Amino acid sequence: MKILNRTAARDAQTVTYMDSSSTASHKVLRNTYMLLSLTLLFSALTAGATVAFAIPGPGVLLTIVGYFALLFATTKLQNSSWGIAAVFGLTGFMGYTLGPMLTRYLGMPGGSTIVMTAMAMTGVIFMALSAYVLISKRDFSFIGGFLAVGMLLAFVASLAAMFFQIPALSLTISTVVVLLMSGMILYETSNIIHGGETNYIMATVSLYVTIYNLFSSLLHLLGVVEKE
Template identity: 30%
Template sequence: MNTQSSLSNATTLVRVNSFIRSVYNWMAIGLALTGFTAFYVSGNETLMRAIFGNPVLLFGLIFGELGLVFYLSARVQKIQASTATALFVVYSILNGVTLSSIFMVYTSTSIVSTFFICALTFSVCSVYGMVTKRDLTSMGGFMMMGLIGIIVATLVNMFFRSPAMSMLISYVGVIVFVGLTAYDTQKLKNMAMTQPADLSGAVVRKGAIMGALTLYLDFINLFLMLLRIFGGSRD
């Protein structure tokens, strides 16, 4: 019995590690595509003028990104794994296009240094979510409420344009996305541990894509919040 139990535990561990590795690999691919696209677009004056000088095109890109996220979340069980992968890649590229605007606001040095600060912070939080024995479900719910608060406060501040409010939102945002990173990592680990061993490769692939999208969004939002705090202005 002990031998069978040990083999079962070992098999589960291998399956969990394989799934989590796939999630982080796809997340890294998404971040690389976003970073390359943002850097390329920011260095092309024609593209920058076409995108940010045309509000219709800019808002079309933003709504297109939101549409892709909602579509993936709602239809991931019904679409093919290749389609889910393609949509994730397209989203990463579109996000890179819109994020190229940060190069107009912040210095390249501060963007790079903030990226490494974000990567270190994200890694620590993700490792904590992976190894902690504490159930982070309640914390995740609290952080989701905080996220809603951030969205509402950001919309309100679009009218007031208060620098103090903007900075407060950034500090709260860092706390929220630090918590969500740990929570989402633990949720993915639990999902990997409880999924049936006989799931098809396509189903596992789609789960990995959705997991990658979740952590990708945590990383990008944490990066933007930190950039508002530590980023050096080009002015």
């Protein structure tokens, strides 16, 4: 009888732990989506202001330095209220870097259609893949290593394409990045709901960067198609 009581007690503790873990994951997911929505809106406003006032871009070097500096600050402040300010600083800066790119595409014939199509495709891909993970509850942690290596290679290749002006390589990289970012949406969403990511500030940054890269890559691909 005592053995049965101890077993029942352990089972009850396990159920309580699972319920608590599930509640925490849902809280992180809710806070992440809320902050992500706000940062996307702020980034869009920053990009729109850059386009409207024809503000020149910061250049490749300043973009890289600014991004990693703000990312470092956000990471250091992730457990304090200042972390939210750092997230808005990072996403606002990235919106600013997106402005000159939008200006270039909007200046093309059918440019507004290209931008709106890229935006719509980004939204559909993000919502569809996120919904798949949330409904299926599948664990995509196994693709983390592959994605990390792929993104590192894509980053190095993009720098090479930029400095050596190789259009074919640039087009290939954009295609690969779309696939990698789709994988990142699966991975990051899975990471949140399975308790791998417990900080909503860092989860927001990861998903924002994923959406930013997905949108800019689709913009590039659609722009090439429109030219042809």
